[in-house]
Amino acid sequence: xxxxxxxxxxxxxxxxxxxxxxxxxxxxxxxxxxxxxxxxxxxxxxxxxxxxxxxxxxxxxxxxxxxxxxxxxxxxxxxxxxxxxxxxxxxxxxxxxxxxxxxxxxxxxxxxxxxxxxxxxxxxxxxxxxxxxxxxxxxxxxxxxxxxxxxxxxxxxxxxxxxxxxxxxxxxxxxxxxxxxxxxxxxxxxxxxxxxxxxxxxxxxxxxxxxxxxxxxxxxxxxxxxxxxxxxxxxxxxxxxxxxxxxxxxxxxxxxxx
Numbered sequence: 001x002x003x004x005x006x007x008x009x010x011x012x013x014x015x016x017x018x019x020x021x022x023x024x025x026x027x028x029x030x031x032x033x034x035x036x037x038x039x040x041x042x043x044x045x046x047x048x049x050x051x052x053x054x055x056x057x058x059x060x061x062x063x064x065x066x067x068x069x070x071x072x073x074x075x076x077x078x079x080x081x082x083x084x085x086x087x088x089x090x091x092x093x094x095x096x097x098x099x100x101x102x103x104x105x106x107x108x109x110x111x112x113x114x115x116x117x118x119x120x121x122x123x124x125x126x127x128x129x130x131x132x133x134x135x136x137x138x139x140x141x142x143x144x145x146x147x148x149x150x151x152x153x154x155x156x157x158x159x160x161x162x163x164x165x166x167x168x169x170x171x172x173x174x175x176x177x178x179x180x181x182x183x184x185x186x187x188x189x190x191x192x193x194x195x196x197x198x199x200x201x202x203x204x205x206x207x208x209x210x211x212x213x214x215x216x217x218x219x220x221x222x223x224x225x226x227x228x229x230x231x232x233x234x235x236x237x238x239x240x241x242x243x244x245x246x247x248x249x250x251x252x253x254x255x256x257x258x
Contacts, residue, residue, distance in 0.1 A: 070142075
């Protein structure tokens with residue numbers, strides 16, 4: 001929400017240009033735009049909550065924590081109500097708690113309420129109909145079968161978003177720009193042995209006039225056999241700031257964000 005607030009402080013009218021995929025949190029940013037221009041291959045996704053808290057269940061194969069989705073829990077409850085015998089009350093929770101800690105369920109419900117609230121607030125930056133804002137945000141949080149469900153142009157319009165076809169020339173330029181970003185974000189991995197490797201990848205890129213900010217992962221990983229999980233040994237991941245210096249020399253520095 002802070003990103004949307006910053007953008008709208010600099011511009012009275014905001015247009016989101018989407019040549020390809022805009023997923024999850026990026027969908028939230030898109031909701032803050034007065035207009036959304038979408039290409040033939042573009043889509044946004046739902047914003048339903050999915051969390052990986054400390055008390056998440058463990059994958060029995062990898063021993064890694066498994067993310068839990070609010071939508072999945074809601075579907076489990078619906079299936080129980082549709083198929084459970086009469087007078088069974090809420091006995092399904094007794095079974096559910098064997099696999100998912102009740103604190104995780106509470107955390108998901110809280111996260112879902114927050115997501116709906118944030119979506120409504122972001123939409124209200126340009127839509128004064130608060131009931132409509134809440135309707136759109138609620139649908140994006142609960143009406144789709146998957147967190148990665150592709151909401152293309154026609155469905156975005158049916159949802160109530162101000163979405164339109166993107167200009168062909170703009171679309172082609174954005175695809176060309178995307179190829180540059182894809183090269184920057186290409187993941188590099190060095191395997192030292194079966195228990196140690198290093199990975200390096202640029203995950204976020206923000207640009208302005210004569211300015212580029214990006215976040216780069218730079219980590220060593222070690223596999224703990226006894227616990228059957230990967231652990232970070234060295235983490236030198238930072239935000240970096242690139243600016244034009246004297247004589248058109250690019251200056252690079254770490255940007256610390258508290």
